[in-house]
Amino acid sequence: MLNAAYNILLMLIEPTLSTLYMVAGATVFSLILGFPLGILLCVTSAGNLIPQILFNKILEKITNILRSFPFIILMIIVFPLSRFIVGTSIGTAAAIVPLSIAAMPFVARIIKSALKEVNPEIIQAAKVMGSSNRQIIFKVMLPEAYPALIAGITLTIINIIGYAAMAGSMGGGGLGDLAIRYGYQRFRLDVMIGAVLVIIIMVEFVQFLGDKMVHTIMKRRGLEIK
């Protein structure tokens, strides 16, 4: 019994590391791509910092289309791109490409809506003090929106963990792959349960960390929550 559990634990180590690698990579790249896009979506909207109505409409459309793309299909479409960037279209590193692309519009929307919630009057106050647009974005809007941004990024990472499991089953390796290969194909329910448990722990941990950070910021700002 103990031996069996130990064996499952051993089997879980490598896929867990692959999943962490995929999630971390996709988080970093989706943030790098999605953050500027989210800022652009916000500041170019009507009545905001640099209104560019047509440009904003087009950008909105593109993000929406990207966001509504089924992930599986997106993966297949970006196979050539993954091959071009990573050198192969299978494996953990290759899976980071579609994961990042899938999460990017999600990140963009979250950043956008967090920034849109910043009180326009505060932005006006910053403006009258002689701030440049760049200073308003980086010294006012982003810091003011910090709690909402952290909450949004937490949600993004949790989503990526889910997608990573799916990507795993399509040749990306990791926990999703393990669950499918053992649980589904070899009827090893125990292995599948182990894989699912690890995924749940990951999600819970990320959520806990995110909540903790938001709580800390709120407290520093003199706001107690719950």
Place this chain on the structure above:
Amino acid sequence: MITLRNISKNYEGVQAVDDISLKIHPNTVHGIMGRSGAGKSTLVRLMSLLECPDNGEVFFNDCRVDNLKGKALRERRRQLGMVFQNFNLFLSRNVFSNVAYPLEIAGVDKRSIQNRVYELLDLVELSSKIEYPINRLSGGQKQRIAIARALAHHPKILFCDEATSALDPQTTLTILQLIKDIQNRMNLTVVMITHQMEVVKEICAFVSIIDNGKVIKNESVQNLFSFPHTGTAHELISPLRYSDVILKKQRLHLVGNTTEDILSRLAKIYHTNVNIVTGSIRSVNNKSVSNFIIELTISEGTLNTIIADLRSQKISIEVLHA
């Protein structure tokens, strides 16, 4: 100091400012009064270079400023300060770094920022709150911090858009006092936008009454109150409750379940000294009944609030005319 020449601003068909010409003299407090929606905020946004007029020109001294762009515009804005109804402080920054912000973005070095912030907090008497988050301050304290922040660059002009409208009468008075003080000490030109006659009467030397985007009256406050008026000017002036800003000594007789606790609470909530003239606490049927005569220096508005407050606690209260 500020000259407006035939300025207009239209928002999708709404003529918010309609061909206004106005001179604001240096080193004065100039009130801009009018009903809600009259165009006061729009006018102040045009003066504070937050927006460009559709037509007309804005001059600071003899320098045209309404057509500035980019760096020149930002530098010009640094020569004016503005405070708002809802304070508009940065919640992501504490007291110190709120006041430091305008200096920070102008590239002032750390040492000078620190010195200036200390100076400013001293001026508004909030040095003790330097590390506080904004949410831990009262409305009046927030406005003081906002004033300190607005003064960071030694501006020559201070715009106040309904700066006291979110505050109770008592706090309003202290903020007006502070503005008056600063104006005197720093030779500031202050433009006070308000819909409250009391504010105009309290600190303005000149006043322009705005209605429907037009200036309908422009004169010294002294004249405004000396002659009868018609139309909007009359409407704005007649409901004047001068009593709301005048502090008077009031003597109150309280009977009921009052303990000293309630008196100290009054002092705390209404920021006033409570003098006990006479007082006794007696035990009747195992209940203590107190009988106090106290003296407070408060405005009529605050007096009425206190009366309502105490009556809601089943304390009988009588105003004694001293």
